[in-house]
Amino acid sequence: MSPPRRITLKDLARELGVSTATVSNAFNRPDQLSPALRERILGEAKRLGYRGPDAKARSLRTGRSRIIAVMLAESLTYSLNDPVASEFLSGVAEVLDARGHTLLLLSSRQSPAQMPGSASMADGFIVYGLMPSLAALESLPPQAPLVTVDFDIEGRPSVHVADESASYAIARHALQARPQRPAIITLRLTAEPCNGRVTESHTLLPVEHTISRARLAGFHRALDEWGFTPGDVPVWNIEENTHEVCMPVLEAILDLPDDERPDLLLCAADRIALTAVTLAEQRGLRVPEDLRLTGFDGIAEGQYRSPRLTTVRQDSVEKGRLAARMILGLTPAADSRLATELIIGESCP
Template sequence: MKKNIKKLTLKDVAERLQVSTATISNAFNRPDQLSASLRDNILQECEKMGYFGPNAAARSLRTGRTGIVGIVLSDDLSYSLTDPVANQFLQGLAEVFEAHEYNMLLLSSNEEQQDAQSRMQSSMVDGFIVYGHKPQQCQNAPWLMPHKNIITVDSFIPGTTSVNIENHQGAYTIARHALAHQPKAVAIMGLSLLNTDRVCRVRDDELYDRAASISIQRLQGYEQALQEHGLSAVPEYIWNVPANSHKLAYQAAREALSMAQRPELLLCMSDCIAIASVQAALHMGLRVPEDIQVVGFDGIAESANIHPSITTIHQQTVTKGRVAAEVFLGLREAKDVILDTELVIRESCPSVVSS
């Protein structure tokens, strides 16, 4: 149950400090009516209580803050508000910011931003939380301002504090689990591996910067597990799904499952891709997991609610939002945070039973 947090009123503060409401109001709005020592003492005590004045304008004058944080999303707003992972992340942010009377301004980096608009946005916010940015989106980005508080999430931008998950380790863990079935051929359903909007197979020299992209980290985790099992991630078995879209993932999965040497395992970089891949396999007359195993990544609710349910890596998406907000507000130390992941075994790729 959500805890109701009572907002301090002018009357509450006056009672605690044992002065009149007029005295509190004068401290913020009419300093000439009070002695300097009394005013300073009242403002200091108010700040300790988390009370910054009888209105937002007074708070901004007192603290130099607007109480607004810009949330820069890597995808269109309509997509981010419906994508299960982005939605959970925004939920985590909102829980913390609401509790501390902060507002969120949602911004899409896909929009063409004019200089005037960028200046207006930077003056409106106390800083930015940058979510899920791909390397090419960080070049000359208007929100990369040295004087602004910037937290990056699901990405790495030099000079900023980041909040991420164990992408490499999570991918390695689930690939090792799946490879225990000893598939003869493995396909990787990658997410935004290339700077293109096409569903296609990849070449190594086309990949994003390995340090900057979480998808590349997951690919490296898969590759490590494959190598340990005497297999390799050959380009013709790696697909690029340009967005976390059921339609695009379904197309990629049908292409992969139509190969002459059909893969017996699909390593999918998201649960949305895994769900689409399972449906493509079933529509093609294949049995899951008897003919083909499928694994995902994220741990969204839908992955547990379909049949066959999806074996996946659960990431702490809501917690990730909370942590990012806490770092932004100074409630946590400003250092990089990496959250653990957890393997969740379900029907699409069960554990191998020892004979």
């Protein structure tokens, strides 16, 4: 006995009395249909056992897979747990969902051999984060559309927030309290691994490879205006924005003698600042009386705990939406800078 014939898109369209294009839109472009019509089509498809257009056949026919890959600087586990990265991915997914595209997540920490085969089929790539190395990008199809986020590749459109001006604004606010010993804590600033004090022996990454250079430039501009020699203000670098990696660097700073310990920490990320607050409180240091701190990102945790963090809020969801709209051709693919918001909290009033 021969197996039952698989129902096709044409069969379903005939059964519903609609065009094949309408059925296709229900699966691939839901924004083109009313919710009621799409639910009717999907319900009948389920009843008849139709699972949707064959992605492989469609890819061969149209030359498009409707897959958009996002390559992340960090591991997938870290990125999904990190509030900034997860908000960015939410923005990307929102646009892709509305246009019937599939999101494929990749990590630059994977070797080319570990990349899923579907990555080669992707219609475009969004590359996000502070890349530890650009080597992973060599595995991507060179002809594929590509948008970078938080770093730059010559000839490719990029999405950033106004990092330098935002850092300048928050440092300028913090310096109004006239600290005696300001210090800066950055994230992935140096070409060599450095989880500690940055010295003259270290090589700073190029401006186009890390937003930390732009944030450092903003801090330095404000320090210079307030009479500090930027080169005399100590800079510590953190290799990974996690509590475990931040903690030893911050402990070394906070355990300095009273006359050497900074009384203002300009932090390049909220997670760094929040770790510093926790460790300061464990040592009996009062925030902001003994130590003022600022962050960058505007994550929810920094605004819910006490003392509430003084920070810069960036709209990571909109950053994801914009990158997705660019890669789909819904927005011109051009370098973009999103505005930020200065939030004055209790950690540096």
